[in-house]
Amino acid sequence: MTGNRAVAYKSAGVVEVIDIDYPTFELKDGPGVNPANVGRKVPHGVILKTVTTNICGSDQHMVRGRTTAPSNLVLGHEITGEVVEAGPDVEFIKVGDIVSVPFNISCGRCRNCKERKTGICLNVNPDRPGSAYGYVDMGGWVGGQAEYVLVPYADWNLLKFPDRDQALEKIMDLTMLSDIFPTGFHGAYTAGAGVGTTVYVAGAGPVGLAAAVSAQLLGAAVVIVGDLNPERLAQARSFGCETIDLTKGEPGEQIEQILGVPEVDAGVDAVGFEARGHGKDADHEAPATVLNSLMTITAAGGALGIPGLYVTGDPGAKEKAAQVGSLSIRLGLGWAKSLSFTTGQCPVMKYNRQLMMAILHDKVQIAKAVNAQAISLEDAPRGYAEFDAGAATKYVLNPNGYVKG
Ligand SMILES: NC(=O)c1ccc[n+]([C@@H]2O[C@H](COP(=O)([O-])OP(=O)(O)OC[C@H]3O[C@@H](n4cnc5c(N)ncnc54)[C@H](O)[C@@H]3O)[C@@H](O)[C@H]2O)c1
Ligand SMILES: [Zn+2]
Ligand SMILES: [Zn+2]
Structure with missing residues (x-):
């Protein structure tokens, strides 16, 4: 038996590295654990020694105090690890395997899992379909920003890397497979990005x-990225994107300067409910901004990929309607243009x-594109603070020293 250090949410703006229990093959009571999940046996699970675990914009919604996350909730849903113990019902995953963990927890046995809709598994979260490690209202599965973490339904959930040495060599790229690379891909793909298309991505975060x-x-023929953060826009230009600065106003005019028309074939919302307004409204939040502007600039018959997160409750929102997740969406415009929408967790x-x-x-340099930087687990509070301040960096925690140099 060994100890376990982990990153925990304390209160709005505060995270701390704390001591927690080493995992066992049972879901124990703790901060944020759904009572109906307490005592749940996990013989189909494995215990991972964490290789890498990334800080995500989705964690920031909790850390900024925009959710009902309780104090001491252990964070972390972007996990890559080495299997150190396998439960008695695990058949194919072996001790020593290096694996990527999809951030969605799914059972592989329910109707939705059978249709590969793993972001809305019916059996892992007693509150509602869909679950994730280290996340408020997601069942209470303990987060992986820790030295060790339990992963249920291991044969089903885990993606094993074919070669250990190669995996560790490319770990800064492979660590993005647990969430942001599939999520970004899902956004682009469901928006209709394909050969010769023009694509606008709102948000230059990871x-x-x-x-x-x-x-x-x-x-895609042209990829245009919009944000209000100059450092993040420069990061987008570093790998060949066109960029537009939304502090200057609505995106249409700047898109016209690039493409000759104020429209694109495909629109991606990589911002979510904490969106800022455009132009003179850039100094405050206006949660429907991205959805409405995407409907304006996406060509008729096109599609919107919406990985950006929208919530059912946002006590911190200014408008009363937004506090229960109701936004002023101009749906009539989307309807008139026959636009399609894909929302929800990415089925990784x-x-x-x-x-x-x-x-x-x-074939792709994802770590370079998002400017991935490894830091120690103990440095996580600094990573959270810098990421929150808008650094053009994807922070990768390195709790057990697997990442060298
Ligand atoms: N659907 C999923 O499965 C899934 C998975 C991971 C993350 N997410 C969500 O995706 C979103 C992005 O994640 P991230 O890690 O990149 O977060 P992030 O907070 O680092 O990035 C968001 C970016 O949006 C910019 N922004 C704000 N208002 C804008 C506007 N009106 N137009 C354009 N840009 C604007 C911000 O300046 C920031 O750079 C978050 O909402 C996160 O919760 C969803
Ligand atoms: Zn994430
Ligand atoms: Zn399921």
Whole structure:
């Protein structure tokens, strides 16, 4: 038996590295654990020694105090690890395997899992369909920003890397397979990005940059990224994207300067409910901004990929309607243009194996595109603070020293 250090949410703006229990094959009571999940046996699970675990914009919604996350909730849903113990019902995953963990926890046995809709598994979260490690209202599965973590339904959930040495060599790219690379890809793909298309991605955070790289991988003719943060826009230009600065106003005019028309074929929302307004409204939040502007600039018959997160409750929102997740969406415009929408958690398992192959065969440089930087677990509070301040960096925690140099 060994100890376990982990990153925990304390209160709005505060995270701390704390001591927690080493995992066992049972879900124990703790901060944020759904009572109906307490005592749940996990003989189909494995215990991972964490290789890498990334800080995500989705964690920031909790850390900024925009959710009902309780104090001491252990964070972390972007996990890559080495299997150190396997439960008695695990058949194919072995001790010593290096594996990527899809951030969606799914059972592989319910109707939705059978249809590969793993973001809305019916059996892992007593509150509602869909679950994730280290996340408020997601059942209470303990987060992986820790030295060790339990992963249920291991044979089903885990993506095993074919070669250990190669995996550790490319770990800064492969670590993006647990969430942002599949999520960005899902955004671009469901927006209709393909050979010769024009694509606009709202948001130049890690998910937006991953969507932009994905649109390039899918063969887009032009990829345009919009944000209000100059450092993040420069990061998007570093791998061949056009950029637009939304502090200057609505995106249409700047898109016209690039393409000759104020429209694109495909629109991606990689921002979500904490969106800022455009132009003179850039100094405050206006949660419907991205959805409404995407409907304006996406050509009729096009599609919107919406990985950006929207919530059912946002006590911190200014408007009363937004506090229960109601936004002023101009749906009539979307209807008139026959636009399609894809929302929700990315079903990571639909894409992660193919994207792993693209990484292993040097077809894509995801770590470089998102400016991935490894830091120690104890440095996580600094990583959270810098990420929150808008650094053009994807922070990768390195709790057990697997990442060298
Ligand atoms: N669907 C999923 O499965 C899934 C998975 C991971 C992350 N997410 C969500 O994706 C979103 C992005 O994640 P991230 O890690 O890149 O977050 P992030 O907070 O680092 O990035 C968001 C970016 O949006 C910019 N922004 C704000 N208002 C804007 C506007 N009006 N137009 C354009 N840009 C604007 C911000 O300046 C910031 O750079 C978050 O909402 C996150 O929760 C969803
Ligand atoms: Zn994430
Ligand atoms: Zn399921």
